Amino acid sequence: MSSAATRFREDAVRLTADLRHRQLIQTALSKYEVKRDEKKALFQDWEGARALAAQIKREAVAHLDTCLEQLTTRLEARGAKVHWASTGAQAREIIVDIVRAKNARMVVKSKAMTGEEIHLNEALQEAGVEVVESDLGEFIVQLRNEPPYHIVFPAMHLTRGEIRQVFQEKLHDAPSDNPEELTMVARRVLRQKYVQADVGITGANFAVAETGMISITENEGNARLTAALPRTMITLLGIEKVVPRLEDLALFLPMLATVGAGQLISGYNTLYGGPRQPGEADGPEEFHVVLLDNNRTALLANGEMRDALHCIRCGSCLNVCPIYRNVGGHTYGTTYSGPIGAVITPNLKGLQEWKHLSYASSLCGACTEACPVKIDLHHHLLRNRRNSAAAKPVWWQRIAFKLFSPVAGSRTLWSLVTKLGRMGQRLHPLVKGTRLDPAYAWTKTRELPPIASETFREWWRRRPSHPANKN
Amino acid sequence: MTVTLFIPCFVDLMYPRVAISMVTILERLGHKVVCPEEPACCAQPAFNTGYWDESRPMAEKLLHQLKDAEVVAVASGSCGAMIKVFYPELFAGTPHENLARQVSARCYEFSDFLVRRLGVTDLGARFDARVTFHDGCHSLREMRIYDAPRQLMAKVKGLQLVEMSQTVCCGFGGTFSAKFPMISTAMGEVKCQNALETKADYIVSNDSSCLMHIQGLLDRQGKSMKTIHLAEILATT
Numbered sequence: 001m002s003s004a005a006t007r008f009r010e011d012a013v014r015l016t017a018d019l020r021h022r023q024l025i026q027t028a029l030s031k032y033e034v035k036r037d038e039k040k041a042l043f044q045d046w047e048g049a050r051a052l053a054a055q056i057k058r059e060a061v062a063h064l065d066t067c068l069e070q071l072t073t074r075l076e077a078r079g080a081k082v083h084w085a086s087t088g089a090q091a092r093e094i095i096v097d098i099v100r101a102k103n104a105r106m107v108v109k110s111k112a113m114t115g116e117e118i119h120l121n122e123a124l125q126e127a128g129v130e131v132v133e134s135d136l137g138e139f140i141v142q143l144r145n146e147p148p149y150h151i152v153f154p155a156m157h158l159t160r161g162e163i164r165q166v167f168q169e170k171l172h173d174a175p176s177d178n179p180e181e182l183t184m185v186a187r188r189v190l191r192q193k194y195v196q197a198d199v200g201i202t203g204a205n206f207a208v209a210e211t212g213m214i215s216i217t218e219n220e221g222n223a224r225l226t227a228a229l230p231r232t233m234i235t236l237l238g239i240e241k242v243v244p245r246l247e248d249l250a251l252f253l254p255m256l257a258t259v260g261a262g263q264l265i266s267g268y269n270t271l272y273g274g275p276r277q278p279g280e281a282d283g284p285e286e287f288h289v290v291l292l293d294n295n296r297t298a299l300l301a302n303g304e305m306r307d308a309l310h311c312i313r314c315g316s317c318l319n320v321c322p323i324y325r326n327v328g329g330h331t332y333g334t335t336y337s338g339p340i341g342a343v344i345t346p347n348l349k350g351l352q353e354w355k356h357l358s359y360a361s362s363l364c365g366a367c368t369e370a371c372p373v374k375i376d377l378h379h380h381l382l383r384n385r386r387n388s389a390a391a392k393p394v395w396w397q398r399i400a401f402k403l404f405s406p407v408a409g410s411r412t413l414w415s416l417v418t419k420l421g422r423m424g425q426r427l428h429p430l431v432k433g434t435r436l437d438p439a440y441a442w443t444k445t446r447e448l449p450p451i452a453s454e455t456f457r458e459w460w461r462r463r464p465s466h467p468a469n470k471n
Numbered sequence: 472m473t474v475t476l477f478i479p480c481f482v483d484l485m486y487p488r489v490a491i492s493m494v495t496i497l498e499r500l501g502h503k504v505v506c507p508e509e510p511a512c513c514a515q516p517a518f519n520t521g522y523w524d525e526s527r528p529m530a531e532k533l534l535h536q537l538k539d540a541e542v543v544a545v546a547s548g549s550c551g552a553m554i555k556v557f558y559p560e561l562f563a564g565t566p567h568e569n570l571a572r573q574v575s576a577r578c579y580e581f582s583d584f585l586v587r588r589l590g591v592t593d594l595g596a597r598f599d600a601r602v603t604f605h606d607g608c609h610s611l612r613e614m615r616i617y618d619a620p621r622q623l624m625a626k627v628k629g630l631q632l633v634e635m636s637q638t639v640c641c642g643f644g645g646t647f648s649a650k651f652p653m654i655s656t657a658m659g660e661v662k663c664q665n666a667l668e669t670k671a672d673y674i675v676s677n678d679s680s681c682l683m684h685i686q687g688l689l690d691r692q693g694k695s696m697k698t699i700h701l702a703e704i705l706a707t708t
Contacts, residue, residue, distance in 0.1 A: 012651065012653055016657035327654060362644025362648075364608035364612070366608075366640065388521060389521030390523075393522070398525060401516070401517035402525050404529065405529040409510065441648075441652045445652065445691060446684065447687045447690040447691050452486070456491065459491060
């Protein structure tokens with residue numbers, strides 16, 4: 001078992017037994033589901049919208065090369081500098097170099113999962129730069145030295161009491177656990193940082209090829225301040241974020257708000273096309289866009305799972321996933337958690353080390369049903385399992401499955417299994433629920449049903465109408 | 472019509488009453504019921520664990536058993552989905568691809584078979600109880616069956632259906648329940664909680680594997696709520 005798998009298992013044991021955590025997440029996500037469904041109902045044809053979104057993403061991914069070139073040309077025409085990073089290390093280097101060239105001491109950052117993916121904050125801190133997360137949820141988890149719990153709701157696992165506590169410890173300012181008062185504390189701290197920061201770093205929700213624009217969706221205005229106040233702006237985005245046309249946003253912006261947060265439309269939707277243009281009153285003097293591959297092209301080359309690049313990082317597959325809801329976001333140990341994380345991580349970071357994420361699923365398909373861009377999520381988990389077992393089978397499992405076929409298919413052997421099962425069942429109480437129990441994984445928490453005194457096939461052969469019973 | 476039953480291995484062994492109920496119902500409706508004498512498994516455990524090559528010989532055996540069937544009715548939504556949805560992918564590019572597609576097209580989960588293929592909803596059953604229904608995920612999301620069991624239950628005299636607040640997986644997931652028992656159990660506990668909130672006497676489902684998991688948890692927790700397969704209810708008079 002890989003070390004990641006061992007950690008996953010240990011954390012899953014702890015979190016599934018934590019009933020307070022279970023209650024917190026179930027309640028939060030049940031409320032989300034109500035809001036999401038209200039907003040979904042406002043679409044004239046939700047299924048039609050999903051089909052269209054999937055089609056647009058398929059088009060963008062199929063023409064990724066030309067879309068990215070178009071995006072780059074248009075951005076550069078307005079004075080932006082576009083950088084191409086094949087790996088996370090390259091992206092870190094590009095960004096650290098820009099920050100160093102500006103002699104920056106402080107960077108303010110709005111939400112970017114790509115930043116988490118490449119461990120950008122660590123790289124900047126190593127370079128001696130202070131990094132401040134400006135999204136409220138990200139700000140809170142940063143104070144706690146934690147990664148985000150969820151790709152959309154980073155601090156969803158915390159109660160207001162816990163947030164007050166960390167504000168008290170780190171900011172020495174927490175008048176009460178009233179959310180509005182706590183938000184005002186964060187706001188006072190952050191407003192100073194925007195003014196002091198030399199560089200602002202953002203992620204992106206979409207990139208429009210046709211017009212060469214970066215689209216950022218947010219609810220707090222923090223990304224706008226991050227982009228507008230510092231003299232240098234850097235946007236880091238995965239290459240799959242590109243959409244062909246501006247009008248595509250007319251679908252994607254409300255869709256993302258609906259499934260992402262149960263909102264009609266997000267509070268702020270802003271398009272960034274380049275640095276401050278002549279005659280403009282504000283905006284950064286320099287604008288850098290870093291396009292990140294980091295193995296996304298491996299998914300692009302995989303015809304079977306290419307649709308995983310459709311992902312708009314809305315988090316809706318996490319929200320409906322009963323595994324996510326029970327083990328929580330941190331247990332995955334990955335930047336992208338939940339079903340999409342379980343699908344892409346083994347493909348981006350190593351199949352054998354991360355395959356356990358694809359096995360840790362009942363394959364219920366709630367994710368696929370919830371995905372607004374129709375990624376075949378739970379079937380991809382099966383395909384990851386197939387690929388990992390084919391590349392590196394577990395010897396005893398392979399033997400067990402090889403043997404199962406002749407046994408379950410033979411009348412004699414199957415009745416022998418039935419008889420042995422009945423015998424074993426009589427002895428089972430001696431070891432049931434103990435470590436000696438061969439069915440311990442099941443019987444630790446669950447009862448096993450008895451083998452029937454007469455199986456269906458035994459009954460079938462005993463019927464008077466059965467040919468063997470007619471003279 | 473001659474209906475071929477596919478009785479999955481665990482139903483044969485542990486839930487024969489489900490299969491017997493199917494025979495009773497179909498014969499009562501005047502159909503001829505046949506059932507392959509040789510046992511068979513749909514090979515889902517190997518398939519879902521990633522051992523597709525190892526699962527094919529088993530699945531091939533079942534395909535041959537079912538190759539001449541006019542229609543196949545399956546006692547479990549999960550095993551049904553294996554044949555209907557996953558066999559075409561499992562056998563894609565093999566000599567059995569066509570056969571897999573043919574059998575897939577003729578294969579039905581039992582409640583779906585009654586309602587959609589036979590056009591029957593009222594079987595004259597009587598079951599005096601308050602029940603809630605658990606949608607097995609394979610039945611719901613792979614086979615797209617939601618209305619059929621509800622249409623059938625609506626015609627059962629004395630039966631009162633109370634829906635649960637969430638449509639969520641019971642946590643069984645085949646080998647998942649043994650590989651990740653802590654997650655599987657937590658999911659099952661959420662399911663049981665949802666069911667208990669309905670104050671139903673029974674949890675009904677069209678999949679015995681889910682019911683095995685739910686009943687196993689309820690029994691361990693000392694709860695009096697019972698599980699029962701839809702076919703057993705429909706076979707009552």
